[in-house]
Amino acid sequence: MAHSAVPASAPVAVAPISLSALAPWAAFAAVVTLFLLYLVGVEQGAAAIFQGENVHEWMHDGRHLLGFPCH
Structure with missing residues (x-):
């Protein structure tokens, strides 16, 4: 097998x-x-870009996983 096929x-x-x-x-x-860091770490509702608590609730577990306190 001295010769290669390739x-x-x-x-x-x-x-x-x-x-x-x-x-x-x-x-x-x-x-x-x-922007993603803001959504996960800062968006709390008091000084929020988005109305309501929806973003806070969607990001809640990620916030704890990354070590951001939220309550």
Whole structure:
């Protein structure tokens, strides 16, 4: 078995991603992360963006899992 069924190929060079191409995606990820952190950690109802207690109740277990006190 000296011959392989798959021909050998040269390694493909991967072009590096420039910071200017990465910056908008990093900013978007940061905004989404901060919004989710707000929903889980801060949204309590007293100083809330959303009316009522629905968001608080939906995020309740996640809040305790991440160590945020809520009552």
